[in-house]
Amino acid sequence: MKKIAFFIIIAVISTPLFAQVTPEELFLLRTDTEARIVAGLAAADTREQKMVALDSIEQMIRDGRVRQDDEQISNVLRSLAGEGTFVVIRESGRRANNFPDIRRRAVELLGELGGEMAKDMLIYISEKENEPMVLSEAVFALGSIGLNENNESLLAIARVLHDNTRRAAPDNNLAIASLLAIEKIAVANNGFPAEPDIGFLYRAVMGVQTGNYNTNVRRWAENLLVTLIQF
Numbered sequence: 383m384k385k386i387a388f389f390i391i392i393a394v395i396s397t398p399l400f401a402q403v404t405p406e407e408l409f410l411l412r413t414d415t416e417a418r419i420v421a422g423l424a425a426a427d428t429r430e431q432k433m434v435a436l437d438s439i440e441q442m443i444r445d446g447r448v449r450q451d452d453e454q455i456s457n458v459l460r461s462l463a464g465e466g467t468f469v470v471i472r473e474s475g476r477r478a479n480n481f482p483d484i485r486r487r488a489v490e491l492l493g494e495l496g497g498e499m500a501k502d503m504l505i506y507i508s509e510k511e512n513e514p515m516v517l518s519e520a521v522f523a524l525g526s527i528g529l530n531e532n533n534e535s536l537l538a539i540a541r542v543l544h545d546n547t548r549r550a551a552p553d554n555n556l557a558i559a560s561l562l563a564i565e566k567i568a569v570a571n572n573g574f575p576a577e578p579d580i581g582f583l584y585r586a587v588m589g590v591q592t593g594n595y596n597t598n599v600r601r602w603a604e605n606l607l608v609t610l611i612q613f
Contacts, residue, residue: 417454424458429481432462436487443494450497459495460503462488468510482513489516493523501529505538514553517542525563528570533578539563540586547586547593557590557599561606573613584610
């Protein structure tokens, strides 16, 4: 029944009528029933139902029917972004909801949603996550949002980058996503605050130059250092 209701909602919001209204009117067209359906799908047991919830949220974001301070949808995304990490369901002692693809997609949508709430969630997720695919999306999302009060986003990304470099076989894609996010935040904010000390960031980037990465990644880190010094 929930899936049927969801598809009815999608069919309605996809009609040409929605191209003729303002963003404010689009937001007001969202119903509490729709949000409850999405939350119910996200809380369901199966990966497929969680993916349907993510599809719905993506459509809501693109239609302008979710605001950055929307606690209800933000909390659904936070829960989905923690499936198998800080939101754990066990069956016979085994983790039954380890869905890294769900976590990655939820993190991606947090980046699209943007704002302080999403930024705080992404920083928290970056501390709890250990799957490179999800971490890559998390740091990239932080870079896309661009908020960096008290250097909190830069330091979170630097920690992820540092931990990745310490691995015997660091993930090249995660390193590139981290370096790109650092650059995007620095450029968006025309630098970064003097405090807290950003020395850890420089050390994390320099560590890539001597880490077990491919040549392109090490070169990217070298170029980023040149860019950061200019601020």
